[in-house]
Amino acid sequence: MTRTPFHEPEYPGPDWPPPAPPRPPREPDPLAVAVGNASLLGAGYLMLGRRGLFWAAVPVTGSLLWLTFWTAETWCELLLLLWWAVCVEHGRRLARRDPAAGARRGQRVLAVALTLPVLASAGWLRFDAHGIEDAVVEAREDGDCAAVVDAQGRVGFGHRLAAAPVAARGDTAVGTCERLDTAAGYLSGGLTGDLDMLTTGYARLGSVLRGPGNDRTVEATLRHFLGRLPTDDGCLTLRIADWLRERGREPRSLHGPSIATAARIAPGALMECGDALMAEEEWADARDRYRRLLDEHPGDDRAEAAREGITKAGLAIDLDRVRQLVTEADSMRTGYCRKPAKYARAPAPRKGANRALFVGDTEYTAKLPEAWRAGDAADAALVVCADETEAGDVVETCRYRGHEGGVHSVAFNKLTVRVKVYALRTGKLVADRTVQIGGSSCPGVLRYFGSVPSRQAVTPSAADVRKAFGPVVGR
Known part of the structure; x- marks a missing residue:
């Protein structure tokens, strides 16, 4: 059995692990850096490796864009343009100071790839914003507020960011149309007869008219209101x-x-x-x-x-x-009897029967036939004013025994009534006479209160009254 020799493990020295190779020095392209900064994204500073400048530039750019968006003032756009130029020039100068500065194709391609979409988008948005503005202006010149609102409705966030003042002018036009719409509402209210609403509507039209370029839209609003007349x-x-x-x-x-x-x-x-x-x-x-x-x-x-x-x-x-x-006219001294008036369409008085209005004291005239009476002034030819009844001629004297004894003579007299007759068509007096109303006298039993009267009026029948007043009305 072969024995594997034992080797002591090797321990790393103080330089382990070996240091990373140094980054190759950047070789910036001044043109690429300038183009990168032209995007307002700080890309040029990143190409230079200046991260601090990048993080400093981004919030400034954002703040200027926010300011331009919300204020929509031209000076804000000029300030943003100045900042853009400063970033471009500053990046170019920093790059030129680098000893290794030179043309770098890759950097240029990258810079263009970053900047071109930004600038192209901004340019297109500005171009489109001006086109929308032209449509708004044309609609205002035509007096068509609906078209103004429709055109301005095409404005989006990008338009307001890239061309804030242009978009704001359209907003002003829409606001003017809204004011005109309010004025039109008051004018419509005036068509119900509320003249205060008409006054308010015209005042608002005058206020809008004082603004430049609003003549046609005001004219259109007024023309629409006036075209609804008459009611x-x-x-x-x-x-x-x-x-x-x-x-x-x-x-x-x-x-x-x-x-x-x-x-x-x-x-x-x-x-x-x-x-x-x-x-x-x-x-x-x-x-x-x-x-x-x-x-x-x-x-x-x-x-x-x-x-x-x-x-x-x-x-x-x-x-x-x-x-x-x-x-x-309840007496000879009141109403028509005091101040007669004419009615030109009344029938002219004629021989024979004439219908009349009987006024004044109507105690006996009320007994005249309905055929003699006019139901209304429009149907009457005459107005007959009757005065209070007075004693007329004695027609008979009769003797009566009183309650206390003795015989008394009582004279019975006719009733006299003064009448004035006016032709209603002219209001002129045609007769002023006194009529006497006869009647029955010397009744078998004389009714009285107190002592026996020496004079007593006859008791006229309807025929007696009719006979007395017949000549007055031509019957």
Whole structure:
């Protein structure tokens, strides 16, 4: 059996493990370093092995990008551009100081591979942002706020990072459209008759108009509002037209279209409002609208209809006045009897039967036949005012024995009533006379209170009353 010789293990010496071979010295390419730093990613500093500069540059770049994104100011872009130029030049100079500096194809390819996508993306985003801005501007010039919003909706995060001021201008345009949308809401509220909302809407339009480049969008908003006129309510349309006509303090671009629209809708609104007020029996207001139509728009096609409306309203006013006076006439000194009025559409008085309104003291006129009476002032030819009844001619004297004894003579007299007769068509007095009403006298039993009266009125029948008043009304 062969014995394997025993060897003592070898222990490493103090230089174990052997030191790693030194890194080969960097041989930077100044152009590659400059191009790498042009990416704003600090790649050039990494090519130089300057990690400290890399970690210092990255937060500065991020801060400048954040500042540009949120402020959207041109000076921030200029500051970022200055930082870009400083990084490029600083990296190039550091590389040139290196004794081993020289052209290195690999470094250049790497630098271009890193920087080209960054710059190309930034350039494309800026180009696209300006294209979007052009679309926004074109839409504003067309007065199309919907197109403005649609165009600006294509702006993304990259656009706001690479072209923040451009994107911000689009945001301003969208904000203007939102203000116009709010103004349009107030104007729509004004179409319900709320003139305060109209005032607010116009004030907001004027505020937007003071901003540059907003003429067309404001004009479109105003045109849309004015195009919704007239409304279905003529009186409401008239209120709005009057309000529009008084907007003298508005800018010309608002005042001019408003005045033109008021002139367009006012004639029809006056006519429609007059007709509506006639239907509501607001005669005086209706006549006022018709008169305004003739005064302000004498050549309008509705002028003849307005004249007819004035006539109808005037007649209705007269009829209302007569009705009121008739209602108030409870004596010869009140209502129609004190202040007679005319109604031109009343039937003309004629020979023979005339229907009349009997007012004043109606104790006996109430007994006249219904055929003689007019149910309303619109149907009457005459108004007959009757005064209080007084004693008339004595027709018979009779003797009666009193309760206490003795014989007494009692004179029976007719009833006299003063009447005034007015022709309702003209309101003029056509008769002022006294009628005497006869009746039965000397009854078998005389009813009385106290002592025997010396005079007593006859007791008229309906026929007696009719006979007395027949000549008054032509019957």
